Amino acid sequence: MPLRPATMLLRDFLEVSEAFERMMRRELEVNPTDLEMMEHLISSGPLPPSELSDRLSISTASMTTAIDRLVALGHVTREPHPTDRRRILVVPTESSRRHAMSLLMPMIQAIDAEIDHFDEDEQRVITDYLTRVVETYRRLASQGDA
Numbered sequence: 480m481p482l483r484p485a486t487m488l489l490r491d492f493l494e495v496s497e498a499f500e501r502m503m504r505r506e507l508e509v510n511p512t513d514l515e516m517m518e519h520l521i522s523s524g525p526l527p528p529s530e531l532s533d534r535l536s537i538s539t540a541s542m543t544t545a546i547d548r549l550v551a552l553g554h555v556t557r558e559p560h561p562t563d564r565r566r567i568l569v570v571p572t573e574s575s576r577r578h579a580m581s582l583l584m585p586m587i588q589a590i591d592a593e594i595d596h597f598d599e600d601e602q603r604v605i606t607d608y609l610t611r612v613v614e615t616y617r618r619l620a621s622q623g624d625a
Contacts, residue, residue, distance in 0.1 A: 525568035
């Protein structure tokens with residue numbers, strides 16, 4: 480079945496996104512699981528290992544190994560939970576957060592600036608289309624979870 484140019488461009492976007500993630504992993508010297516964990520910590524702030532384990536769908540033993548790797552690389556620290564002394568939080572280091580953001584922000588800002596090439600009506604159409612694509616992707620991805 481022939482695909483329309485917009486669909487082909489979405490495929491290209493996914494491939495370029497994967498290449499960008501490979502570059503991030505190389506720069507930060509981490510593997511895919513470690514990068515995903517860092518993304519959660521940078522976007523959500525400090526988290527307990529159990530929550531990270533749930534978010535990444537990995538065992539607690541694997542999470543411990545991943546945290547150990549990131550501690551050794553200087554990307555995270557383990558700190559006491561402020562209200563529950565039996566628990567710890569995994570905290571991204573400021574230097575690691577800055578390094579990751581120095582790689583991410585130029586890409587995010589450049590992509591965001593591209594929308595300025597379109598008038599408000601065109602922006603609404605683009606946003607509607609991308610919203611539908613994301614909803615479709617989520618729906619189809621969640622079918623695999625059932």
